[in-house]
Amino acid sequence: MQTLAHFGDGGPGPWILLFPLIWALVIGGGIALLRRTVWRGRRGPGPGRPTAEGDSPIAVLGHRFASGEIDEDEYWRRLSVLDEQFGRHGKDGAR
Numbered sequence: 001m002q003t004l005a006h007f008g009d010g011g012p013g014p015w016i017l018l019f020p021l022i023w024a025l026v027i028g029g030g031i032a033l034l035r036r037t038v039w040r041g042r043r044g045p046g047p048g049r050p051t052a053e054g055d056s057p058i059a060v061l062g063h064r065f066a067s068g069e070i071d072e073d074e075y076w077r078r079l080s081v082l083d084e085q086f087g088r089h090g091k092d093g094a095r
Contacts, residue, residue: 058082 061082065075 058079061070061075061078064070065072070078
């Protein structure tokens with residue numbers, strides 16, 4: 001009994017085993033390409049993807065406070081400086 005589609009009779013032989021591997025590589029490469037290009041933009045903002053609003057210094061300060069990088073006193077001190085700099089409460093400083 002001969003194997004691999006009658007190898008001795010002029011069949012494809014052991015090379016036929018490479019075709020599933022080649023198709024797997026083609027399909028895997030296509031999926032990887034889609035994940036890196038098309039599908040990435042559709043997921044929207046998430047962890048590690050800053051938004052325009054999330055880039056503001058006040059938002060960054062809030063994230064640092066929430067993660068425990070700075071304590072409450074440091075948070076309020078820096079927030080008061082940012083409030084003055086960005087004019088959050090008006091130019092006269094009244095709250």
